[in-house]
Amino acid sequence: MSGGLAGIAGLAVLPLPWPFEREYMQLALAAGLVIGICAPLIGTFLVQQRLSLMGDGIGHLALAGIAAGLLLEVWPVWSAMVVAAVGALSIEWLRSRRRATSDLALALWFYGGIAGGVVLASRSTGGSGAILPYLFGSILTVDRSEVLLVVLLGLGIVVAVAAFGRTLFAIVIDEESARVAGLPVGAGNALLAVLTAVTVVAAMQVVGVLLVAALMVLPVATSRNLARSFRGTLAGAAGIGAFAVVAGLAAARQWALAPGGSIVLVAAGTFAVVGVVGGRTGTRRTVLVEAPAPGTAPVTGRDPHEDHDHDHPGSGSG
Amino acid sequence: MTAAGATGPAVLAAHGVSFAYGADPAVTAVDLTVTPGEFVALVGPNGSGKSTLLRLLLGLLTPDAGTVELLGHPPRALRERWRVGYVPQRRILDLDVPATVTEVVASGRTARRGWWKPPRPADRAAVEHALDAVAIADLRRRPVGALSGGQQQRVLIARALVAEPTVLVLDEPIAGVDRESQRLFRDSLVHLVEHHDTAVLLVSHELGAVADDLDRVVVLQRRVRFDGPPSELAATGVHLGVHADDLPRWLEDLQA
Numbered sequence: 001m002s003g004g005l006a007g008i009a010g011l012a013v014l015p016l017p018w019p020f021e022r023e024y025m026q027l028a029l030a031a032g033l034v035i036g037i038c039a040p041l042i043g044t045f046l047v048q049q050r051l052s053l054m055g056d057g058i059g060h061l062a063l064a065g066i067a068a069g070l071l072l073e074v075w076p077v078w079s080a081m082v083v084a085a086v087g088a089l090s091i092e093w094l095r096s097r098r099r100a101t102s103d104l105a106l107a108l109w110f111y112g113g114i115a116g117g118v119v120l121a122s123r124s125t126g127g128s129g130a131i132l133p134y135l136f137g138s139i140l141t142v143d144r145s146e147v148l149l150v151v152l153l154g155l156g157i158v159v160a161v162a163a164f165g166r167t168l169f170a171i172v173i174d175e176e177s178a179r180v181a182g183l184p185v186g187a188g189n190a191l192l193a194v195l196t197a198v199t200v201v202a203a204m205q206v207v208g209v210l211l212v213a214a215l216m217v218l219p220v221a222t223s224r225n226l227a228r229s230f231r232g233t234l235a236g237a238a239g240i241g242a243f244a245v246v247a248g249l250a251a252a253r254q255w256a257l258a259p260g261g262s263i264v265l266v267a268a269g270t271f272a273v274v275g276v277v278g279g280r281t282g283t284r285r286t287v288l289v290e291a292p293a294p295g296t297a298p299v300t301g302r303d304p305h306e307d308h309d310h311d312h313p314g315s316g317s318g
Numbered sequence: 319m320t321a322a323g324a325t326g327p328a329v330l331a332a333h334g335v336s337f338a339y340g341a342d343p344a345v346t347a348v349d350l351t352v353t354p355g356e357f358v359a360l361v362g363p364n365g366s367g368k369s370t371l372l373r374l375l376l377g378l379l380t381p382d383a384g385t386v387e388l389l390g391h392p393p394r395a396l397r398e399r400w401r402v403g404y405v406p407q408r409r410i411l412d413l414d415v416p417a418t419v420t421e422v423v424a425s426g427r428t429a430r431r432g433w434w435k436p437p438r439p440a441d442r443a444a445v446e447h448a449l450d451a452v453a454i455a456d457l458r459r460r461p462v463g464a465l466s467g468g469q470q471q472r473v474l475i476a477r478a479l480v481a482e483p484t485v486l487v488l489d490e491p492i493a494g495v496d497r498e499s500q501r502l503f504r505d506s507l508v509h510l511v512e513h514h515d516t517a518v519l520l521v522s523h524e525l526g527a528v529a530d531d532l533d534r535v536v537v538l539q540r541r542v543r544f545d546g547p548p549s550e551l552a553a554t555g556v557h558l559g560v561h562a563d564d565l566p567r568w569l570e571d572l573q574a
Contacts, residue, residue: 048415167433170425173415177406180376181429181481182399188433223416228461230417 001307005059019253028139028249034154035203035215036245039162040223042199043216045192047224048172054091054193055213057106058200060113061087063209066134067120076134077149081201085112088193095187132209137260138209139249146205154204160195161234167231168192186214207260215241218267222274240270328353328388329485329517330375335384337370344370346541347384352485355515357507359525362538371538372489372521376404389484401431401485403516405474407490414463419473422462423448425473426477448480452506468499473505486510492524500527507531 014022032277039055046054057084065083069076086121088107094105121131161168171178173189179185196216222234248263326505328351335348345367352358374386377393396402403426414417415422424437424445428551431441449455454473457465462473465489471491486507504527510516511531520528535551537544544551569571 001538163434166425166437167428169417170428173417173422173425174411175405176378177381177404177426179401179403180404181380181426182397183429183433211384228418230415230421233416278323302493 032245036241037238038157039215040241042217055216061208063117070124084197092193118148214264331387400481403485403486404423405479424478430481448476468496
């Protein structure tokens with residue numbers, strides 16, 4: 001990321017080793033790392049909410065937003081942001097009012113979005129081909145202002161997760177109890193929807209709208225199999241996302257591959273490797289298999305607090 | 319069991335509450351009050367309207383007729399909602415979450431602290447206290463998904479206790495819980511009622527280990543069929559033991 005920031009500040013290209021010695025690779029690395037870290041952060045909450053495909057649905061809507069921007073001749077990032085945010089909020093609204101199941105609501109936008117995108121683009125001056133760069137991303141051609149935008153959006157996502165992560169956690173693990181406790185469940189879900197939209201738009205030029213959801217889900221799926229805590233899942237998912245970006249870009253440079261696809265394939269490969277190795281060496285998945293069925297004796301046999309007499313600190317203080 | 323001052327203002331109250339799903343009445347003209355420091359069980363066979371009444375009392379459903387008050391306020395008007403602790407049915411939750419016991423318990427403190435504020439030392443102390451209260455301090459770093467059913471149940475109770483609520487509402491907390499966890503569960507409820515003046519409303523079709531500690535039992539079958547001390551219910555021949563098998567028979571006789 002420092003390479004990109006240095007570039008933005010007008011400094012010389014950083015002396016990074018291969019494959020990041022060239023300026024365009026440093027800009028790609030900066031934009032990629034921001035997305036590689038931010039997308040799994042948001043994805044961790046979405047996966048727990050069983051909305052793994054949310055990013056994909058929003059991505060298709062963002063495509064319609066880009067096409068609308070091309071047609072109206074406004075900056076496509078803004079039109080994509082508006083359409084994606086409104087779409088994300090409407091999915092959340094449909095879900096929370098039980099007007100449609102989550103997958104049905106997503107399917108509506110999935111197909112409506114891509115159809116709308118193609119139709120709108122066909123009327124724009126560039127024709128349908130104008131939206132192609134956004135389908136698969138164009139990370140190797142991002143310029144400094146685009147990197148700056150991605151960095152700013154990424155900072156917003158990190159700050160939001162740091163500030164509201166605990167509340168979002170309480171909501172995604174048990175929405176009803178959060179509601180009874182008086183937490184702002186509707187506002188929390190709306191925030192998550194908007195953060196998803198921001199992530200999708202930020203990631204548009206890195207991996208493209210068709211692959212953005214992969215970075216929201218694959219590192220999370222891997223990390224969930226390794227981590228014991230939610231905090232660890234968040235950190236692990238962000239780390240795996242960052243690794244996928246670095247390794248994917250290196251592979252793309254070495255063998256002249258499509259960078260967005262390479263990044264996602266590294267993330268998918270990491271999941272497969274962790275799944276195979278984890279299954280052999282005993283990670284969380286095996287722990288679950290060993291856990292006794294509900295209603296049987298505790299794992300430890302004898303509870304360490306058997307003799308606890310409830311005279312604990314604060315007793316009687318109300 | 320009832321603490322001094324138990325006749326104070328009700329912490330939970332339903333006045334003539336009715337609710338129907340479409341044309342099917344679920345509860346009809348229910349009156350129920352729980353006062354501070356009272357330990358009350360709401361029992362009834364499956365389909366008796368217990369869950370509906372619980373959701374009405376918590377403000378998750380709005381009654382068709384009658385009124386509900388939480389700590390003296392209509393549910394939507396109560397600002398300190400965290401004062402009502404809620405332990406949902408374990409079986410309806412997805413506890414295969416990559417989160418430690420401490421993280422899940424601490425999440426119960428978020429509403430009381432203010433959802434935009436980071437945890438302070440008092441919040442961490444409350445988490446420790448809640449872990450101790452249900453004897454799961456040694457499990458604090460374990461993922462909740464790797465615990466037994468009884469241990470998971472205690473995690474959910476600790477999550478409700480961590481906000482130090484005025485009233486604790488538990489939905490079927492005993493179902494599928496091992497005997498040792500039931501005993502620890504009973505001890506922590508009795509401790510709360512006796513030492514913290516917390517009111518407890520237990521909604522269940524079986525009462526297990528807590529049957530002897532109750533102040534009142536409310537038997538529901540769409541309407542309130544009984545509301546009084548367990549001894550009075552026992553005098554009618556109903557024993558609220560492990561599975562409360564007598565209850566459905568008694569209700570049948572009552573209607574005959």
